[in-house]
Amino acid sequence: MGSRILTLLHNICSEHSDVKFVFHYREWETDFLRFFRSEINYNISKKAKTLNTSVYKGKKQYSFSITNPSEKQLRNNIDRALAIIDRLPEDPDFVDIEDNQEKGIEEKKVNNIEKVSLAKKIEFLERISQAVDTYDFKIYGTFICNDQTDYIVNSNGVNKKMHNSPIMLDLKAVSEKNEVTVLESFGSEDISSFDLSNFIEQLVRKVHTASKDIVDVGPDNYDVILSPRCMAEFFSYLVWGGLTAAGYDRKTSWFQNKLNEKAFPDSVSLKDDPYYPGIINFAYNSDGHIYNKLSLIDRGVFKNFLVDNYYSHKTGLKKNGAEASCLVMESGEKSLTDLIRGVKRGLYISNLHYMNFINMKETSATGLTRDGTFLIEDGELKKVVNNLRYTVKITDVIKNITDIEDKLYLVPSSDNYGEFGIYSSAMPHVRVSGFKITSSTKTI
Amino acid sequence: MKQIVYDINKKLDLPDVTFSDIRLTSTDNQAIFFEKGVLKHISTSFNSLAIGIRVLINGSWGFAGTDSLKEEEIDSMIKRAVNNARIGSTFRRKKINLKPVKATVGSYHFKPLEDPFLMSDEEKLEYLGKIAKELTLNEKIIYSYIYSIFYRQYKVYANSEGTFVDTTVYDTNPAMEVMASDGERVMSRNYPGHMAARRGGFEVIREYDFPAQTDTIIKEAIDLLTAPEINEEKADLIIKGGHLALQLHESVGHATEADRILGMEISYAGKTFVKPEMLGNYRYGSELVNIYSDSTDPRGIGYHPVDDEGIPGKKVDIIKNGILVNQQTSREVAQELGLEPSSNMKGSFANEFPLVRMTNFCLEPGVGTLSELIKETEKGYLIDFTKTWSIDDNRNNFQFTTEIGWKIQDGQITGIVKEPTYYGITSEFWNSCDRVCGEEEWDYFSTFNCGKGEPGQAMHLSHGLAPARFKNVVVNVKA
Numbered sequence: 001m002g003s004r005i006l007t008l009l010h011n012i013c014s015e016h017s018d019v020k021f022v023f024h025y026r027e028w029e030t031d032f033l034r035f036f037r038s039e040i041n042y043n044i045s046k047k048a049k050t051l052n053t054s055v056y057k058g059k060k061q062y063s064f065s066i067t068n069p070s071e072k073q074l075r076n077n078i079d080r081a082l083a084i085i086d087r088l089p090e091d092p093d094f095v096d097i098e099d100n101q102e103k104g105i106e107e108k109k110v111n112n113i114e115k116v117s118l119a120k121k122i123e124f125l126e127r128i129s130q131a132v133d134t135y136d137f138k139i140y141g142t143f144i145c146n147d148q149t150d151y152i153v154n155s156n157g158v159n160k161k162m163h164n165s166p167i168m169l170d171l172k173a174v175s176e177k178n179e180v181t182v183l184e185s186f187g188s189e190d191i192s193s194f195d196l197s198n199f200i201e202q203l204v205r206k207v208h209t210a211s212k213d214i215v216d217v218g219p220d221n222y223d224v225i226l227s228p229r230c231m232a233e234f235f236s237y238l239v240w241g242g243l244t245a246a247g248y249d250r251k252t253s254w255f256q257n258k259l260n261e262k263a264f265p266d267s268v269s270l271k272d273d274p275y276y277p278g279i280i281n282f283a284y285n286s287d288g289h290i291y292n293k294l295s296l297i298d299r300g301v302f303k304n305f306l307v308d309n310y311y312s313h314k315t316g317l318k319k320n321g322a323e324a325s326c327l328v329m330e331s332g333e334k335s336l337t338d339l340i341r342g343v344k345r346g347l348y349i350s351n352l353h354y355m356n357f358i359n360m361k362e363t364s365a366t367g368l369t370r371d372g373t374f375l376i377e378d379g380e381l382k383k384v385v386n387n388l389r390y391t392v393k394i395t396d397v398i399k400n401i402t403d404i405e406d407k408l409y410l411v412p413s414s415d416n417y418g419e420f421g422i423y424s425s426a427m428p429h430v431r432v433s434g435f436k437i438t439s440s441t442k443t444i
Numbered sequence: 445m446k447q448i449v450y451d452i453n454k455k456l457d458l459p460d461v462t463f464s465d466i467r468l469t470s471t472d473n474q475a476i477f478f479e480k481g482v483l484k485h486i487s488t489s490f491n492s493l494a495i496g497i498r499v500l501i502n503g504s505w506g507f508a509g510t511d512s513l514k515e516e517e518i519d520s521m522i523k524r525a526v527n528n529a530r531i532g533s534t535f536r537r538k539k540i541n542l543k544p545v546k547a548t549v550g551s552y553h554f555k556p557l558e559d560p561f562l563m564s565d566e567e568k569l570e571y572l573g574k575i576a577k578e579l580t581l582n583e584k585i586i587y588s589y590i591y592s593i594f595y596r597q598y599k600v601y602a603n604s605e606g607t608f609v610d611t612t613v614y615d616t617n618p619a620m621e622v623m624a625s626d627g628e629r630v631m632s633r634n635y636p637g638h639m640a641a642r643r644g645g646f647e648v649i650r651e652y653d654f655p656a657q658t659d660t661i662i663k664e665a666i667d668l669l670t671a672p673e674i675n676e677e678k679a680d681l682i683i684k685g686g687h688l689a690l691q692l693h694e695s696v697g698h699a700t701e702a703d704r705i706l707g708m709e710i711s712y713a714g715k716t717f718v719k720p721e722m723l724g725n726y727r728y729g730s731e732l733v734n735i736y737s738d739s740t741d742p743r744g745i746g747y748h749p750v751d752d753e754g755i756p757g758k759k760v761d762i763i764k765n766g767i768l769v770n771q772q773t774s775r776e777v778a779q780e781l782g783l784e785p786s787s788n789m790k791g792s793f794a795n796e797f798p799l800v801r802m803t804n805f806c807l808e809p810g811v812g813t814l815s816e817l818i819k820e821t822e823k824g825y826l827i828d829f830t831k832t833w834s835i836d837d838n839r840n841n842f843q844f845t846t847e848i849g850w851k852i853q854d855g856q857i858t859g860i861v862k863e864p865t866y867y868g869i870t871s872e873f874w875n876s877c878d879r880v881c882g883e884e885e886w887d888y889f890s891t892f893n894c895g896k897g898e899p900g901q902a903m904h905l906s907h908g909l910a911p912a913r914f915k916n917v918v919v920n921v922k923a
Contacts, residue, residue: 030899037538068511140707359863438921443840
């Protein structure tokens with residue numbers, strides 16, 4: 001299918017000299033296992049072919065989307081777009097569509113839907129389930145394989161293809177006795193990098209910690225150890241709220257006048273790096289611009305906004321094509337044990353839940369902890385704590401980083417909706433002072 | 445399209461399939477988005493097809509979905525659904541065995557007053573474009589937008605019990621927002637609020653009368669730059685409109701979805717503090733709190749003749765005089781909890797597995813008007829227009845911020861406050877409800893964006909309610 005539709009898209013581009021086209025054609029498939037209380041909830045197989053098209057004439061634009069497209073449908077939709085486009089208002093800020101011709105590394109990847117069968121997934125889950133069952137814990141989560149090929153073709157000669165076949169296992173072990181929960185995950189495009197024994201070992205270690213007594217703690221400013229998953233979440237909110245050129249253009253970014261200024265401690269460096277080993281990577285951004293490594297924060301200095309073609313023209317910021325799909329934080333110098341050992345009284349936070357901005361410009365946000373919050377006393381995880389609400393400025397959380405672990409973990413995530421993608425980032429544990437807990441949920 | 449569904453239904457008559465259903469949806473969508481007075485985006489998709497096949501084999505579900513009507517693709521999907529169920533059943537100890545349900549055969553086709561898919565694009569653009577320009581006319585407004593999403597979905601549902609229903613619905617979701625800045629701070633105001641979707645076509649946009657509201661939101665956004673914050677520890681809050689709808693949605697709606705009780709949502713959306721043993725005895729709210737799920741009211745977006753597993757639309761009390769009396773359920777979940785299914789099993793599109801979802805989830809009206817309630821309030825705040833929402837994975841601890849609040853002193857509104865933020869524990873909060881306004885203030889507030897499930901689905905649903913007052917709420921939370 002891919003080659004037939006590609007030829008058609010190229011033909012359409014060359015048939016029209018007075019309009020420009022941007023085509024994004026995606027062939028997408030998922031095999032999605034969802035499990036609860038150590039048994040299957042459902043397994044979904046789902047396929048979709050979607051063609052998103054934007055038609056440009058001067059500064060006027062019309063877009064449409066077709067599922068499972070045929071040539072007839074595409075040409076009908078183009079005729080409809082051409083019939084109306086002259087009567088649309090202009091976007092004075094629009095200059096031109098993407099013209100980046102650079103080719104990224106188009107790796108040959110296997111189709112993991114074929115490689116990791118449902119029976120294989122169940123075999124893994126049975127082993128994990130048995131390991132935690134001894135402790136009266138059941139497993140809940142998802143085991144997903146996607147396979148996706150994207151073709152980006154436009155009238156400026158952009159002609160890009162990328163294939164991804166990510167796997168994501170996101171697994172929670174939940175106590176049958178009191179619902180205390182711990183979390184372990186795996187995300188990669190290479191199933192051979194999945195070490196089941198190590199996965200089970202890590203999970204069981206967490207289950208042990210989760211078997212401690214439960215206490216409640218009150219609102220206060222705490223010394224906390226944030227897990228790699230928490231850091232991935234905080235950084236992704238910081239990106240959304242402040243690092244895009246769209247935010248800069250709206251004047252709602254905290255980083256508005258801070259380019260090349262010191263914003264965070266020297267120890268904090270963050271980059272968008274599709275070539276970090278093991279990360280789920282992308283050769284191009286959604287416009288077809290090559291996806292290169294980009295420094296965002298270098299030793300505390302804010303270095304770059306994420307700038308796509310449209311906002312580069314509009315804001316004058318230099319285009320870089322980065323989308324923060326592959327965030328990597330630089331590691332520090334201490335082991336996790338040493339990070340925890342340094343805390344007299346504080347919290348270990350495994351995961352965050354339902355975070356939302358209160359004021360995006362100020363980066364103030366609220367959210368909750370989940371999937372294992374622990375009280376640290378005298379350098380050790382001593383008790384399980386009810387889930388807690390935090391209300392913080394995310395930039396203050398980054399400013400208050402006092403120590404960073406000497407190791408990075410690959411943290412998978414999924415955007416979950418529609419023809420969703422699976423991503424990963426590489427993050428360490430960090431120690432943060434003055435983390436503001438504003439209330440307890442009084443539940444686990 | 446009905447014939448395709450008939451044909452698939454026949455193919456699913458296999459010896460080990462104990463229940464099956466098929467959905468087919470054909471969806472039209474148009475989004476128009478103006479930013480800072482300029483048309484940024486007009487996009488359409490017509491006849492987006494989706495087919496979903498669900499089978500129950502050996503007590504385990506199998507599902508497959510596609511966007512292709514080609515016979516070989518459908519046959520391949522049937523095979524995938526059956527394999528998913530057969531192989532999946534090896535990892536299913538508690539087998540699902542659905543109680544039979546009497547077949548429903550019928551049709552429902554909603555007709556909007558102004559069909560947005562028959563109107564010219566120019567007419568829609570001209571109407572919205574004029575408002576978009578109005579939003580830019582003050583130099584303190586640094587950003588503004590107005591958008592509308594028009595949606596039409598034709599759906600066919602059929603199952604192995606003989607149910608066969610087709611429906612057509614139209615929903616429209618418009619909104620506008622301005623952001624004001626003094627060079628340092630940024631304050632926003634939107635209209636019509638968080639849950640602005642409604643069943644209907646372009647008439648929905650005219651009913652909201654956006655042109656009459658542009659000056660108000662511009663002035664309020666600018667005034668908020670210098671407005672005070674709430675300083676008290678606790679205060680009485682009158683909550684109205686889309687924001688009360690969101691409060692109801694998050695702290696009662698999701699909390700009473702019974703699939704969460706069984707842990708089916710632990711991996712993503714979370715669970716609930718509600719436990720099966722609370723039914724019939726747990727005081728969720730004050731005596732004035734009566735909450736129900738009603739998929740029989742066609743005024744709400746959650747109306748349906750049958751849900752997505754063949755249960756006819758129903759009105760079910762969830763909280764009666766403050767006591768938790770029922771749950772929102774699917775057939776599988778209801779059976780496990782010893783309840784009757786409540787007609788709440790829905791998928792956003794046919795190629796998505798149905799989940800327990802809110803339909804029209806409503807707070808029953810009390811008595812009196814909003815202005816009477818304000819007059820009766822000695823000291824407190826009237827709040828609306830959601831800015832931030834957050835609730836824990838047990839639906840017990842919530843914290844919300846609205847864009848604006850109006851201070852009430854001795855029964856009079858005396859000024860505005862910026863970003864009122866309040867926090868609460870669900871049952872304490874609903875037990876502090878001492879007034880719900882009457883029928884004359886009651887209306888539906890709806891959304892296109894209730895996220896749930898994995899893979900995620902964004903559901904269209906409604907909340908019916910009138911403004912209500914809550915006593916002594918914690919309002920001193922700051923970042």
